[in-house]
Amino acid sequence: MSAPVSAVRHTGEFFAFCLDTLRGLGRRPVQVREFVQQAWFISSVSILPAALVSIPFGAVIALQLGSLVRQLGAQSFTGAASVLAVVREAGPIVTALIIAGAGGSAICADLGARKIREELDAMQVLGIDPIHRLVVPRVLASMLVAVLLNGLVSVVGVTGGYAFNVVLQGGTPGAYLASFQALGQLPDLLVGEVKALLFGAAAALVASHQGMTAKGGPKGVGDAVNRSVVITFMLLFALNFVVTAVYFQVVPQKGS
Amino acid sequence: MGVEVAVRGLTKSFGGHPVWSDLTLTLPAGEISVLLGPSGTGKSVFLKTLVGLLRPDRGSVVIEGRDLPKLSERELYEVRKLFGVLFQDGALFGSMTIYDNVAFPLREHTRRSESEIRAVVTEKLEMVGLVGAEHKLPGEISGGMRKRAGLARALVLDPQIILFDEPDSGLDPVRTAYLNQLIVDLNQRTGATFLIVTHDINTARTVPDNIGLIYHGHLAMFGPREMLLSSTEPVVRQFLNAQRIGPIGMAEEKDAEELAAEAQAGVELPPLPPIPLQLPPSDGRPRRAERPPGQWCRENGVTPPPGSFEGRWAPEPSEVVR
Ligand SMILES: Nc1ncnc2c1ncn2[C@@H]1O[C@H](COP(=O)(O)OP(=O)(O)O)[C@@H](O)[C@H]1O
Ligand SMILES: [Mg+2]
Numbered sequence: 001m002s003a004p005v006s007a008v009r010h011t012g013e014f015f016a017f018c019l020d021t022l023r024g025l026g027r028r029p030v031q032v033r034e035f036v037q038q039a040w041f042i043s044s045v046s047i048l049p050a051a052l053v054s055i056p057f058g059a060v061i062a063l064q065l066g067s068l069v070r071q072l073g074a075q076s077f078t079g080a081a082s083v084l085a086v087v088r089e090a091g092p093i094v095t096a097l098i099i100a101g102a103g104g105s106a107i108c109a110d111l112g113a114r115k116i117r118e119e120l121d122a123m124q125v126l127g128i129d130p131i132h133r134l135v136v137p138r139v140l141a142s143m144l145v146a147v148l149l150n151g152l153v154s155v156v157g158v159t160g161g162y163a164f165n166v167v168l169q170g171g172t173p174g175a176y177l178a179s180f181q182a183l184g185q186l187p188d189l190l191v192g193e194v195k196a197l198l199f200g201a202a203a204a205l206v207a208s209h210q211g212m213t214a215k216g217g218p219k220g221v222g223d224a225v226n227r228s229v230v231i232t233f234m235l236l237f238a239l240n241f242v243v244t245a246v247y248f249q250v251v252p253q254k255g256s
Numbered sequence: 257m258g259v260e261v262a263v264r265g266l267t268k269s270f271g272g273h274p275v276w277s278d279l280t281l282t283l284p285a286g287e288i289s290v291l292l293g294p295s296g297t298g299k300s301v302f303l304k305t306l307v308g309l310l311r312p313d314r315g316s317v318v319i320e321g322r323d324l325p326k327l328s329e330r331e332l333y334e335v336r337k338l339f340g341v342l343f344q345d346g347a348l349f350g351s352m353t354i355y356d357n358v359a360f361p362l363r364e365h366t367r368r369s370e371s372e373i374r375a376v377v378t379e380k381l382e383m384v385g386l387v388g389a390e391h392k393l394p395g396e397i398s399g400g401m402r403k404r405a406g407l408a409r410a411l412v413l414d415p416q417i418i419l420f421d422e423p424d425s426g427l428d429p430v431r432t433a434y435l436n437q438l439i440v441d442l443n444q445r446t447g448a449t450f451l452i453v454t455h456d457i458n459t460a461r462t463v464p465d466n467i468g469l470i471y472h473g474h475l476a477m478f479g480p481r482e483m484l485l486s487s488t489e490p491v492v493r494q495f496l497n498a499q500r501i502g503p504i505g506m507a508e509e510k511d512a513e514e515l516a517a518e519a520q521a522g523v524e525l526p527p528l529p530p531i532p533l534q535l536p537p538s539d540g541r542p543r544r545a546e547r548p549p550g551q552w553c554r555e556n557g558v559t560p561p562p563g564s565f566e567g568r569w570a571p572e573p574s575e576v577v578r
Contacts, residue, residue: 114350118344121341121347122341122406126364127364129333
């Protein structure tokens, strides 16, 4: 089969899979145990790397903006610029990277291993739908953790940026906060969380789909994990662009 | 009490490559059937198609008047409750103990209390000889134990149709003998319909009531055990007697030249070995589906190979007297 045809088919299969998951969302009984376990598991693999990544990320943004803003002669807006950059963009992106790289790859490897050990077949024969039983709780857990992680990354990133600006670049705390007051607004935080929610869902869906369609022994699982991470990254950056574009269209910006 | 499975014109392909086509056979209710075939001929694919895990391109699988390939996902999950499947490596859930694995279907599908569940699980674990290993994880026990645990789990909802995917692969001959005995005893006790996929010749010769052979994408033959064991059809004869001479080569099939060369060289086909007695249940009482040895041969005017049906299973008359 030619590459474009198979790409279209895989995309179609993925959307069918997403629909199945959506339908599984409404089915009883809700898999609370699995959800809690997965949420715990995903947070345990992602919190530390997220925190560690967001400190330098916040610092880099503060550094970049610090010099750019000085060149433009708008030092008083350093605070606003770096907080908004972290909350609107850097937070969700770091969250996406971590969720896809740490959470998604673990989900994919787990489901892939179950697939090749025929556990998923066995489950279906025992009358249990793996989508309802395994995928739905993972998607929900990943969404929850992404939202929490996004909050964490934003806090750590903003704190890091603030410390960097105030302590190392000699900015004034008052100006930093005041400028944020002038340009920032609640929807900035909300859009960050909405992005995180979407990224969490997308990462878990791609990872689950790749894992559940893994084939060809242990190597197949490795390939699936690899594909899942690459696809998720591409998908998340595309999603990020779309959401950002829509946000600027829909939500009027302060001071413009 | 066992359900008939009627397969008609079943065809399956992956990405344009047919695995097998036009399979037609009926698994008689309550009988043990064996499906044989060289590796990679799609025996596992056949089992998965039977339980609706894979959709065939064409054909029907009729169970209790329902045609599986035509059912919706939801209806399929209902019909699957008739099935117990033992997958190749047991397919246990790796994160659960053996006990939880066996209890899983009960917890999911019944409202029984934990003490009732304990009784059923313990009974099934005793049946497969796994008492004492309940609290181990699947990764901590041997392959043979995993298979038996998988069997216990498959049995826990009292299935009407039990499918085995290579129950004997990776087991030593002694364990294989135990497992075969267990299969025969289970059939006697439950009266369910059994299908065993294997390439173990000894299992195929002694355990089932019926044998089928998939070869080269087709069902070469399916019928009563004695019919296949006395058959002189080249493929059936070669496979069931594990001979080198015949149409099956190292890589799937020999080509015409090789066969012609074989024929020219006048290679004598070795005589058919005697048909062994069928493995009886261990308590000595007959199974419902059991037929007297040699009955099929007599009814169909086939002379079984010399020495057939003289075996060690039945006690010698002298022993009975004693
Ligand atoms: N899900 C699948 N997708 C594509 N090809 C498959 C799939 N499952 C099995 N096959 C192919 O079907 C053939 C038969 O496989 P299988 O049923 O496992 O053989 P057997 O169990 O008889 O050894 C193999 O060539 C295998 O590669
Ligand atoms: Mg197989």
